[in-house]
Amino acid sequence: MLSNRASKIKPSPTLAIDAKAKAMKAEGVDIVSFGVGEPDFDTPDNIKEAAIKAIRDGFTKYTPVGGIDPLKDAIIEKFRKDNNLNYMRDEIIVSCGAKHSLYNIAQALFGPGDEVLIPSPYWVSYPEQVVLNDAIPVFVKTYETDSFIVKPEAIESHITKKTKALILNSPSNPTGLTYNKKTLERIAEIVLKHNLYVISDEIYEKLLYDGVLHFSIASLGNDIKNKTIVVNGLSKAYAMTGWRIGYAAGPKEIIKAMTNIQSQSTSNPTSIAQKAAIEAITGPQDFINIMFAEFDVRRKFLINELNSIHGISCLTPTGAFYAFPNTSRLYSKSIDNRKISSSSDLALYLLERANVALVHGEAFGDDNYIRLSYAIPIDEIKKGVERIREAIGKLK
Ligand SMILES: *Cc1c(COP(=O)(O)O)cnc(C)c1O
Numbered sequence: 001m002l003s004n005r006a007s008k009i010k011p012s013p014t015l016a017i018d019a020k021a022k023a024m025k026a027e028g029v030d031i032v033s034f035g036v037g038e039p040d041f042d043t044p045d046n047i048k049e050a051a052i053k054a055i056r057d058g059f060t061k062y063t064p065v066g067g068i069d070p071l072k073d074a075i076i077e078k079f080r081k082d083n084n085l086n087y088m089r090d091e092i093i094v095s096c097g098a099k100h101s102l103y104n105i106a107q108a109l110f111g112p113g114d115e116v117l118i119p120s121p122y123w124v125s126y127p128e129q130v131v132l133n134d135a136i137p138v139f140v141k142t143y144e145t146d147s148f149i150v151k152p153e154a155i156e157s158h159i160t161k162k163t164k165a166l167i168l169n170s171p172s173n174p175t176g177l178t179y180n181k182k183t184l185e186r187i188a189e190i191v192l193k194h195n196l197y198v199i200s201d202e203i204y205e206k207l208l209y210d211g212v213l214h215f216s217i218a219s220l221g222n223d224i225k226n227k228t229i230v231v232n233g234l235s236k237a238y239a240m241t242g243w244r245i246g247y248a249a250g251p252k253e254i255i256k257a258m259t260n261i262q263s264q265s266t267s268n269p270t271s272i273a274q275k276a277a278i279e280a281i282t283g284p285q286d287f288i289n290i291m292f293a294e295f296d297v298r299r300k301f302l303i304n305e306l307n308s309i310h311g312i313s314c315l316t317p318t319g320a321f322y323a324f325p326n327t328s329r330l331y332s333k334s335i336d337n338r339k340i341s342s343s344s345d346l347a348l349y350l351l352e353r354a355n356v357a358l359v360h361g362e363a364f365g366d367d368n369y370i371r372l373s374y375a376i377p378i379d380e381i382k383k384g385v386e387r388i389r390e391a392i393g394k395l396k
Contacts, residue, residue, distance in 0.1 A: 050279035067094025098233030098246030171319025
């Protein structure tokens with residue numbers, strides 16, 4: 001018999017769609033995949049060289065659980081420079097990806113009956129990690145008309161005596177939208193008034209468009225800093241998804257608890273990847289700009305094209321590499337007696353009939369949308385949107 005916990009948990013839908021698309025590809029089907037959230041760029045050579053050197057130097061043994069000091073120092077310097085935040089080594093943990101840092105936070109903070117506020121649409125792992133710790137995800141709906149930014153009053157109206165924390169994600173996956181400083185200030189006031197924690201997932205902070213700036217809620221003052229755990233990682237900014245390095249910064253009691261939990265599960269993140277991470281954070285940063293410039297071209301192209309398809313409308317994202325178009329106007333349509341009445345019907349139809357993989361919005365908590373990642377070559381994007389246009393044109 002499986003545990004109660006195991007029977008409650010859902011597999012990651014984004015990884016599942018990617019697996020299905022890859023399986024179809026392996027069978028020789030020419031799939032365009034807007035499905036998975038990872039850069040198509042290769043990890044920069046200077047980072048790879050640092051890892052190769054680490055192997056040659058024999059840096060292949062256990063390290064301290066929460067990461068080696070030179071990497072913690074590089075992260076501390078990054079926070080100081082990029083976010084105007086000052087941390088000590090015992091306020092930093094390095095984990096096997098940002099997802100692992102988030103999981104450690106959930107284990108350290110959440111217990112039976114605790115309520116955790118999650119603005120919706122949300123990144124798929126937040127509610128599942130809450131549920132894995134017998135706590136309760138409480139969704140705070142956001143609206144396209146507000147650019148999917150949660151209204152501070154809406155947060156407040158969902159707070160009960162059991163509310164423990166709020167999870168923020170800016171720039172956002174799946175919406176690609178970003179919180180401004182003023183909204184964060186109002187959210188910080190509410191959080192402090194009700195003595196909540198904030199978990200701030202800032203993994204897309206380096207991918208911002210149209211001159212938008214990133215603010216960490218933790219940087220808005222010492223009080224809010226003491227209630228915030230900032231999560232970040234290398235996967236997205238340095239095209240290092242497979243290396244599994246993420247990190248968190250926050251109050252030292254929480255970081256200590258997370259480190260203890262990590263010491264009984266994975267132990268340290270890979271020694272070699274830690275050396276690579278130091279090079280990524282402290283080495284030349286021009287790679288990000290090159291990748292970013294390309295994402296910006298793709299973003300503009302994709303959003304334009306999506307908005308030119310009858311029945312689809314899409315806000316212009318200001319961060320990350322996702323488009324989150326509204327497809328609800330298609331849900332009364334059908335083809336060959338096949339009714340399209342939800343985001344998953346639409347995603348399945350597009351996968352099977354148009355060879356295009358993307359993720360149904362329902363996976364992120366809003367059935368009126370679908371998510372497309374534009375971290376794929378522009379030629380693929382062109383081919384993919386034409387297929388979508390044609391397949392949607394056939395719906396009656
Ligand atoms: C990709 C992603 C992560 C996880 O990144 P890893 O460091 O690869 O674990 C966390 N949060 C969001 C919003 C993401 O999109």
